[in-house]
Amino acid sequence: MDKSVVHKIHVANNAAARAKGSRMPTQPIKLYYLPPSPPCRSVMMTARALDIDLELVLTNIMQGEHKTPEYLKMNPQHTIPTMDDSGFILWESRAILTYLVNAYGRTDSLYPKNPRQRALVDQRLNFDLGTLYKRYMDLYAPMLFHGQGYNDEAAEKLNEALGWLNSMLEGRVFVAGDTLTIADISIVVVFSNLEAFGFDFSAHENVAKWFERTKKSLEPYGYEEIDQAGARMLASFLKKE
Numbered sequence: 466m467d468k469s470v471v472h473k474i475h476v477a478n479n480a481a482a483r484a485k486g487s488r489m490p491t492q493p494i495k496l497y498y499l500p501p502s503p504p505c506r507s508v509m510m511t512a513r514a515l516d517i518d519l520e521l522v523l524t525n526i527m528q529g530e531h532k533t534p535e536y537l538k539m540n541p542q543h544t545i546p547t548m549d550d551s552g553f554i555l556w557e558s559r560a561i562l563t564y565l566v567n568a569y570g571r572t573d574s575l576y577p578k579n580p581r582q583r584a585l586v587d588q589r590l591n592f593d594l595g596t597l598y599k600r601y602m603d604l605y606a607p608m609l610f611h612g613q614g615y616n617d618e619a620a621e622k623l624n625e626a627l628g629w630l631n632s633m634l635e636g637r638v639f640v641a642g643d644t645l646t647i648a649d650i651s652i653v654v655v656f657s658n659l660e661a662f663g664f665d666f667s668a669h670e671n672v673a674k675w676f677e678r679t680k681k682s683l684e685p686y687g688y689e690e691i692d693q694a695g696a697r698m699l700a701s702f703l704k705k706e
């Protein structure tokens with residue numbers, strides 16, 4: 466679509482949102498992304514949940530588009546997703562999620578302001594970054610990107626992390642309480658990948674039920690189009706190996 470048309474739509478959408486009393490970006494927020502990238506998918510679903518239009522900038526990391534001088538000037542760590550909100554540059558998906566809710570959320574429900582509730586969301590996000598997503602990558606990155614085989618030890622480590630998540634979910638509807646938060650959106654992308662890759666996590670009953678519930682909750686925010694489609698794309702890389 467013509468850029469000026471995209472901008473006009475953005476201005477009209479924001480005027481409507483402002484009329485409903487919410488804060489909205491003055492310019493479209495740019496997101497450097499690639500559809501199968503799991504952390505990009507969590508940012509895109511969160512933006513939908515917040516009713517924020519993103520200007521998506523396709524950044525093909527397979528073709529080195531994240532290592533151009535311009536990209537490295539913006540993000541020397543050359544990762545996607547990277548966000549540009551009117552010159553404010555941010556990377557690390559979980560930092561982007563918290564920023565978007567803090568800056569543009571109509572309510573705090575996706576990232577509660579209550580200190581204890583927020584601390585639980587932060588704990589889950591840190592668990593995801595440092596343990597769950599890390600162990601998922603320890604198992605699947607060698608298979609996806611280096612043609613290596615299934616590593617039972619890495620699978621066992623991942624399974625251990627799934628068990629910890631299962632315990633965190635005991636007596637809870639969502640990972641940090643009774644309502645959907647950005648922690649669910651960050652964590653769900655791991656499970657969409659595991660499902661697409663055929664990793665059986667059904668023994669973790671709380672996790673399996675939470676996954677189905679979270680998929681449904683995210684349906685209005687593009688779950689199938691963004692997350693499931695991205696996970697299937699990644700799975701097709703896996704099958705080729």
Ligand SMILES: N[C@@H](CCC(=O)N[C@@H](CS)C(=O)NCC(=O)O)C(=O)O
Binds near residue numbers: 502544546559
């Ligand atoms: N922890 C980061 C991970 C970002 C990341 O590693 N993204 C991958 C794509 S899924 C990437 O940019 N890889 C290219 C590179 O690191 O050079 C986040 O959540 O944003």
